[in-house]
Amino acid sequence: MKVLVSVFNNLYTDQRVEKVCRTLSEAGYDIELIGNNWGGLPEMQRPYPFSRISLKSKSLKLAYPEFNWKLYQELLKKADKNTILLSNDLDTLLANYLVSKKLRIPLVFDSHEIFTEMPAINGRFTQKIWRILEKFIVPKLKFVMTASESYADWFAKTYGIERPTVVQNFPVKIENPQNYSEINLKKIILYQGVINPSRGLDKMIPAMEEIENAEFWICGDGPKKEEYLALTKTFGLQEKVNFLGKLLPEKLREITKKADVGLSIEENNGLSYFYSMPNKVSDYIQSRVPVVVSNFPEMGKVINRFQVGEKINSHNELAEKVNIVLERGKIFYEDALNKAATELCWEKEEPKILALFRKVTQKHF
Structure with missing residues (x-):
């Protein structure tokens, strides 16, 4: 056929x-x-x-x-x-x-x-x-x-x-790729995806002022990139916000597993985002990286079911919730992430x- x-x-x-x-x-x-x-x-x-x-x-x-x-x-x-x-x-x-x-x-x-x-x-x-x-x-x-x-x-x-x-x-299931003895000198906060409107990036960049000893890595490209580069300069955060560009899938997977927390912090500017279960959430989980997500129906269900990170009801909570996950550390979420990775997979x-x-x-x- x-x-x-x-x-x-x-x-x-x-x-x-x-x-x-x-x-x-x-x-x-x-x-x-x-x-x-x-x-x-x-x-x-x-x-x-x-x-x-x-x-x-x-x-x-x-x-x-x-x-x-x-x-x-x-x-x-x-x-x-x-x-x-x-x-x-x-x-x-x-x-x-x-x-x-x-x-x-x-x-x-x-x-x-x-x-x-x-x-x-x-x-x-x-x-x-x-x-x-x-x-x-x-x-x-x-x-x-x-x-x-x-x-x-x-x-x-x-x-x-x-x-x-x-x-x-969901991604194909993989064995836990984390080496918990390797600790980032500076914590890595990761966003992967298109740099589009309503992805919450313009809220996360200024929130970096309230997060110590951490870098925000943005993997992707899109129409808002230049605007967000300018925003980073306006806040003087060039040392804390890194734009890594659009990466090949295999390279992105290598970057993802290094992160200490993954973000999916879309804004409710349309039902397509509100009802979504973004690829990046399950990609983070498969790499055993805890998450901070918008409290939308599908993403919220993942946090409620597996306890793999934190939900935000407002972007004003970003720094607070990210700091909670960073302070706990990846190993705190290991069992929850392993359980979620077994369920949220392509198989x-x-x-x-x-x-x-x-x-x-x-x-x-």
Whole structure:
């Protein structure tokens, strides 16, 4: 059975798509992955075929329609009657939906977030356009999976569809990589991810004034980087705040395990963030690093269940909560992190994907 997987990015750092493709490939599906050159064309290797559509557009508002038109043509060329389409997020859904209807082949929609509720488009005209598209297609879909329990509830309630399959974006399970005899001379506070609005970074940078003997490492890149560099200089915190840039996944894992605390301190500026279970939370946990997170439904449940760190109800609490975790130290959380790492791993999610694709196959083939 062929599965054509499409996503709007250059594929290299999209760990969710990589894991889904690998799971399906190892289960015997014939995988082909299609992305684009937005953000460059880094060299990469995968155990299945992949391609990246070349985009000429320089702005996202033009790149999205260009990609969907070219993706539609590409899917029509590559799909046949024994094909399942796997569309990742709303920005690939139109092309997949049209090809699914034209060829009468099944479509699986994997919504990594609530695209129409992302802070980056909240209140903008583009949000209305995406909502129209979402409202037009999603109620017609039979096979949907998404990345958090709260997302699944939202889609089921908003569009009256069968509750989506929840496949959380957890990392592959690893043995505890920590050497607790190695102690950082200066404690390391880590943020990994895109430097976007509403990630809480502009609150954490000034909070470093209240945290002694520590450095704040920011791993990632994004539209707010220059602004936050300037903010760091304004507070005179260049010695305490380090921007490490966008790192390859293997390099990032090496950095993560060195941290004393990991942050996921999003602001509630849209349901997509509020209902999220960010990848970085489980990445920290898998590296046995305690966390400080926003007290949102999914992240709050992790703290309540496993006691692997602290929750903040307000960004005014950042320094206080980070200091609590730093003072306790990583070894204090060792047993809790080991227990959480055993549960919050990709091996627990794979059976859900395979069950969904068996259901698709049984209904259509």
